[in-house]
Amino acid sequence: MQDRLTEALKAQDVEYADIRVEDTTNTWVNFRGPDLDTIGSARTVGGIVRALYKGGWGYATFNDLDDLPKRVREACETAKLVGRDTTYFAPAEPVVDVIPARLVKDFRQVPLAEKKATMEAYNRIVLGYHKSIQASSVRYADYFKTVHYANSEGTYIEEEIPDVNMIVAAIARDGDVVQTAFETGGGADGFQSVENFHEKAESAARKAVELLAAPPVAGGKYSVITNQVMTGVFTHEAFGHLSESDFVYENPRMQELMQLGKRFGGDGLNILDDGSRPGGLGTHRYDYEGTTTRKNYLIKDGILVGRLHSRETAAKMGEQITGNSRAVFFQHPPIVRMTNTYIDQGTAKFEDMVKGIELGVYAVNSIGGQTAMEMFTFSAAYGFMIRNGQIAELVRDVVLTGNVFDTLMNIDMIGNDLGWEPHGPGGCGKGGQHPLRVGLGGPHIRIQNCVVGGQQ
Amino acid sequence: MIVEKIIERAMRKAQAAQAIMLTQETSEVNFENDRLKSAESSQRTQIDLKVIVNGKVGVSSTTDPNDVEGVVSRALEAAEFGSEAHFDLPDAQSLEPVKIFDPALLPLEKPEMIRMGQQMMDMIKSYNPEILAGAGVNKTVYKVAYANSKGANYTADHTEFNVGAGGALVRGTDILYAGHGIGQKKRAVDTEEIAAQAIEYFRLAETIVPIESGEMPVIFTPSGLIALLLSLGLAIDGKNVHLGASPLRDKLGQQIADPRLTLVDDPFVEFGPRTSAFDDEGTPRKVTPLIEKGVLRNFIYDLDTAGRAGVKPTGHGSSRRLTNLVINAGDTPYEQMLRDIPNGLLVHEYLGLGQGNPINGDFSVNVFLGYKIENGKLMGRVKDVMLAGNAFDALKNIAAMSKEREWVSGPFAWFSGLMPYVQVGKLSVTAK
Numbered sequence: 001m002q003d004r005l006t007e008a009l010k011a012q013d014v015e016y017a018d019i020r021v022e023d024t025t026n027t028w029v030n031f032r033g034p035d036l037d038t039i040g041s042a043r044t045v046g047g048i049v050r051a052l053y054k055g056g057w058g059y060a061t062f063n064d065l066d067d068l069p070k071r072v073r074e075a076c077e078t079a080k081l082v083g084r085d086t087t088y089f090a091p092a093e094p095v096v097d098v099i100p101a102r103l104v105k106d107f108r109q110v111p112l113a114e115k116k117a118t119m120e121a122y123n124r125i126v127l128g129y130h131k132s133i134q135a136s137s138v139r140y141a142d143y144f145k146t147v148h149y150a151n152s153e154g155t156y157i158e159e160e161i162p163d164v165n166m167i168v169a170a171i172a173r174d175g176d177v178v179q180t181a182f183e184t185g186g187g188a189d190g191f192q193s194v195e196n197f198h199e200k201a202e203s204a205a206r207k208a209v210e211l212l213a214a215p216p217v218a219g220g221k222y223s224v225i226t227n228q229v230m231t232g233v234f235t236h237e238a239f240g241h242l243s244e245s246d247f248v249y250e251n252p253r254m255q256e257l258m259q260l261g262k263r264f265g266g267d268g269l270n271i272l273d274d275g276s277r278p279g280g281l282g283t284h285r286y287d288y289e290g291t292t293t294r295k296n297y298l299i300k301d302g303i304l305v306g307r308l309h310s311r312e313t314a315a316k317m318g319e320q321i322t323g324n325s326r327a328v329f330f331q332h333p334p335i336v337r338m339t340n341t342y343i344d345q346g347t348a349k350f351e352d353m354v355k356g357i358e359l360g361v362y363a364v365n366s367i368g369g370q371t372a373m374e375m376f377t378f379s380a381a382y383g384f385m386i387r388n389g390q391i392a393e394l395v396r397d398v399v400l401t402g403n404v405f406d407t408l409m410n411i412d413m414i415g416n417d418l419g420w421e422p423h424g425p426g427g428c429g430k431g432g433q434h435p436l437r438v439g440l441g442g443p444h445i446r447i448q449n450c451v452v453g454g455q456q
Numbered sequence: 457m458i459v460e461k462i463i464e465r466a467m468r469k470a471q472a473a474q475a476i477m478l479t480q481e482t483s484e485v486n487f488e489n490d491r492l493k494s495a496e497s498s499q500r501t502q503i504d505l506k507v508i509v510n511g512k513v514g515v516s517s518t519t520d521p522n523d524v525e526g527v528v529s530r531a532l533e534a535a536e537f538g539s540e541a542h543f544d545l546p547d548a549q550s551l552e553p554v555k556i557f558d559p560a561l562l563p564l565e566k567p568e569m570i571r572m573g574q575q576m577m578d579m580i581k582s583y584n585p586e587i588l589a590g591a592g593v594n595k596t597v598y599k600v601a602y603a604n605s606k607g608a609n610y611t612a613d614h615t616e617f618n619v620g621a622g623g624a625l626v627r628g629t630d631i632l633y634a635g636h637g638i639g640q641k642k643r644a645v646d647t648e649e650i651a652a653q654a655i656e657y658f659r660l661a662e663t664i665v666p667i668e669s670g671e672m673p674v675i676f677t678p679s680g681l682i683a684l685l686l687s688l689g690l691a692i693d694g695k696n697v698h699l700g701a702s703p704l705r706d707k708l709g710q711q712i713a714d715p716r717l718t719l720v721d722d723p724f725v726e727f728g729p730r731t732s733a734f735d736d737e738g739t740p741r742k743v744t745p746l747i748e749k750g751v752l753r754n755f756i757y758d759l760d761t762a763g764r765a766g767v768k769p770t771g772h773g774s775s776r777r778l779t780n781l782v783i784n785a786g787d788t789p790y791e792q793m794l795r796d797i798p799n800g801l802l803v804h805e806y807l808g809l810g811q812g813n814p815i816n817g818d819f820s821v822n823v824f825l826g827y828k829i830e831n832g833k834l835m836g837r838v839k840d841v842m843l844a845g846n847a848f849d850a851l852k853n854i855a856a857m858s859k860e861r862e863w864v865s866g867p868f869a870w871f872s873g874l875m876p877y878v879q880v881g882k883l884s885v886t887a888k
Contacts, residue, residue, distance in 0.1 A: 033699045035764075036539035040515035041530045043523065057494035063501040063519040078495045081566055085491070113537045135699045176703055178816045219820075219844065219886045250489035251588050253626030331498065368811040373624075373631035375840070377808030377822040399808060401822045401842055402888070405629055451888050453820040453842035 001158070005150035008068035014053040014076045015087050018151035020288060021047035021065065022330040025108070026143035029115050031123040033135050039116060046330045049075040052089060056082030061331050088315035092291045094154040099285055101160035107142045107191040115140055118194065119166070122201040126170045129205035132212060134173035140166045140194065141425060155290040163437070165425045166194045168201045172208035179396065181207035181381065184424025188279075193423065211382055216397040217452055223360035223386070224400065224450040225353050228419030230363045230380055232440030235271060236341050236428065237369035238376040238404040243273070243298045243306075244324070244430075245313040246336040247373070262304045265408040268346045271299040273308055275323050275339030280439035281423060282339035286323070289334060293323035310336050328433040335431055340439030346414030353413045353446045360386035361452055363398050366421075377401040377453070399453035407447055415444035458521055459603040462505055465528045466605075470507040470535070472545050473605045476736050477521075478502045480598035485569045487577050487591040495566050504736070507531045508545075512538035513760070542763030548608040549740050551733040555726040558642040561595055561615040569593040572647050576621035579651035587623040587658060590635070594618040600732075608738045616729075618866050619645050622654050632837070634658050634825060637866030642727040657804070657825065663836030665828045671882045673800040673855060674843065675793060675829070678862040678875035680803045683819055685781070685871060687847035690815040692746055693776050694757035698765045701815060703848065707752050714854035715750040716786060723771070723779040729865040729872040730779040734771070741771040741779065781873030786857025790877050793856045795832035801885055802827045802834060803843060809870075817848040840888035853881040
């Protein structure tokens, strides 16, 4: 493939061109309720050529690999239609590298029958847990993707990306109240990562049943403690997206808002994005422009010190490349994305955070989040009221919302217990590209004056 | 044809098989941050195969038309451990004629698409040069070929045209995104109207106004109705009904909404964004009344779920996706609906929709684009406001529906449909 891509790129006549070809085989097993819902497998082959000319991009995407030089020419012609200004594109050292997968138990060798039997066992645990369990959803997926990347500067990277993921969800009902709870699992190192999940399956069912009896949280302003997963989601959703410089680089007002050196939080606040962190969901050696990934400080000691770049945004802003140009599938050109984003741990003990709160909410795990620049909203899987310095009753429908600038300033305690969201399906969506694998992490943090949605 | 060849191969071992093949060419131009940013050509091929072997279902897919052997053998392997088939593939049937192909789109090339985008950009910039404008024009031409072992054999040529414009306006720490777009299967489109609508959202948001927490009447714009339709869509999904997860599972024939409300799923709208004659299981599409005068009339079923539930498939595909949703026009002019509200909220877009427990009807969303109504007038944009309630309660509590209706479709839309403005009696609004 290296020769084919290099040969095809000879057809380019623009300032920069690259080509990415992906070959993916995937399988899935889904149970809904007592029945097997779907089982199957697919193979997807395709690629994209990018051409850059006078600041304009031309793209050609394809499933048909037969005539790659034609696709290169097509992308170049399109780029010439678009390019009218100056090209900004930061240099990156050419590299040639091959990154093979490392699997303990290769899921490609595991027969579909075994995958099905493994999931069926978890499904039975959920359905048999309690009479109020109404339904279940157990979804298993794996993929083995080989990415070939070459550019007109001589870089060629071949990376194997394996992934196994699973979600076990329980749906409990009592009258008109329906509650869902779930656990996720998986990993990049093989099928063993979804084995021995029986206790977690049971705990999902237990949580769904418990939530039936839990009251919805009353809307209002509270002192809120978020657990590690929720901290990770908050960091990613509320702040991380603002650090993606494609929002900033051609927007003078956003540049003012996100000016380096500006204070965003207290002295103890450190936010980082690290695509090189071993074992992370968003970890890769290179991004999709051949840039080496690295540890990037976004906020250091409360001060904004950096942001995430592609080669284009870095050049335009005169900043260093960071290795954050990523794409979900070959149909998409890479855009500026996070990798593994987290608030670094501080010194506070969890007990001490709770102690100081008269009336508050402890928000645990996440079932999604969304952001529109400075406004964010995200939902906890469940929560607990905090009363008189102690964790009190379980509550449901905990939705946190607010303005990121206020909220970061309102963080008054940062825990000493950095943790990461467990492996599972899904990922981040941006610009129509979903789901991109990202790592979310952080310690427990305490936020004052946080708005919690809900009926009053 | 490839689909027939696949069926023939699969039937050497299978008792039933269906194949569907999509071939697609897309051209697209994108403006970002005030300038023409990129253009794209894409070619796509996708083949999906479903087989039934010894009463069990296996599926597989490929992007490679030369991989007939591979896709057949993977589907047959999956069928060995597959789910039990609760259905037969449909026989060949006559299809409703539909308008889904506009030859006028074929000669449309990128330079003209760039001109259309530039025109919308210029309009937005001339309204307010501070807005960082963006626009997109996307033309897709595709062919769907379906064949099954019962002799059904359909092909359909579609064209699709998506046009949108919008932008971002940053003032201090306030960032406003707004935009408007359309998606349809014909070329005729009014770019000026699209840009004008996007500008209208910015114009209404020029002032940010405070709002007090409390219960108040809320007007949902046609796009804003997604807050209610999301829950309804999940609750009428035949699979959720069959599994007992839908709160509407035993409400067929019952009053579930205000008697003024009729909601129909219409796959035959001329050049409608989701118009087509057959679904991906070879089931001919048909008009499905969902709610008639407030009475729940139908759930939607794919082949397998229909078989399990002992009902007929409704032609919404294997993933039970709604087509063009149509709500009847009301009898209140929009201006009058607004005039009659002393203190309320008009909601258009949300953050965080679908989190929580949507099938239950409960929603608690951040109002991303909403406007305060005071003494019958839109006063300005509200911020940091949560809207909470229950979609099914809200449908029963409709106060008024507008005479005017608008199409919701295209790049900014969550669904496709023709909708009025709908005023709901009272909902809980929490302001910071």
